[in-house]
Amino acid sequence: QVQLQESGPGLVKPSETLSLTCTVSDGSISIYYWSWIRQPPGKGLEWIGDIYYSGSTNYNPSLKSRVTISVDTSKKQFSLKLSSVTAADTAVYYCARGLTSRGRLVWFDPWGQGTLVTVSS
Amino acid sequence: DIVMTQSPDSLAVSLGERATINCKSSQSVLYSSNNKNYLAWYQQKPGQPPKLLIYWASTRESGVPDRFSGSGSGTDFTLSISSLQAEDVAVYYCQQYYTTPLTFGGGTKVEIK
Numbered sequence: 001q002v003q004l005q006e007s008g009p010g011l012v013k014p015s016e017t018l019s020l021t022c023t024v025s026d027g028s029i030s031i032y033y034w035s036w037i038r039q040p041p042g043k044g045l046e047w048i049g050d051i052y053y054s055g056s057t058n059y060n061p062s063l064k065s066r067v068t069i070s071v072d073t074s075k076k077q078f079s080l081k082l083s084s085v086t087a088a089d090t091a092v093y094y095c096a097r098g099l100t101s102r103g104r105l106v107w108f109d110p111w112g113q114g115t116l117v118t119v120s121s
Numbered sequence: 122d123i124v125m126t127q128s129p130d131s132l133a134v135s136l137g138e139r140a141t142i143n144c145k146s147s148q149s150v151l152y153s154s155n156n157k158n159y160l161a162w163y164q165q166k167p168g169q170p171p172k173l174l175i176y177w178a179s180t181r182e183s184g185v186p187d188r189f190s191g192s193g194s195g196t197d198f199t200l201s202i203s204s205l206q207a208e209d210v211a212v213y214y215c216q217q218y219y220t221t222p223l224t225f226g227g228g229t230k231v232e233i234k
Contacts, residue, residue, distance in 0.1 A: 045225040060222040106218040107161040111170035
């Protein structure tokens with residue numbers, strides 16, 4: 001049963017870059033899409049973007065100018081960088097495996113436990 | 122972007138009674154080439170990540186109790202819990218995967234009356 005675990009700083013200063021890593025265990029990183037999704041405190045879910053194991057990426061247009069997602073298949077890890085953060089980027093950040101149908105990203109399963117990142121000076 | 126609108130925002134249901142959650146998409150998520158609705162449902166319990174319940178609008182994920190069912194097509198969808206149990210207290214989200222950006226509904230909180 002594949003498991004995902006997010007890691008990274010829980011506090012980031014405004015205007016700096018948020019960096020998180022997701023480690024995949026007990027499963028292959030190949031074939032699937034690997035996604036980042038965030039949830040501001042008390043609010044709903046927002047898809048940030050995804051990366052295919054081959055390295056191709058898709059980003060939410062609302063964040064595209066500030067987001068970079070990368071993958072290291074040898075370490076079974078994928079990473080998120082979000083630049084120029086503000087308080088509005090404070091959220092629980094989840095990594096998740098994206099299932100595919102006809103080569104397209106469909107639903108997410110499983111999800112990591114999530115990590116709270118607070119943007120504050 | 123496809124906007125997903127859920128209703129109600131919250132509902133309180135007695136144990137053993139039916140809970141019904143609605144999800145409406147701003148455009149159809151029915152893919153004509155395969156006649157499938159590109160919609161999933163998730164359950165999020167307090168302090169936990171979302172858990173996949175249903176995909177293709179009505180297919181239960183393995184291990185999900187059969188009291189959970191999904192229905193609907195096109196732009197209007199429903200998640201039903203036929204006999205609410207205490208462990209079903211959670212926030213439920215719909216998600217469309219018809220097109221990027223993938224988008225979620227705002228969530229519906231289910232509580233015990």
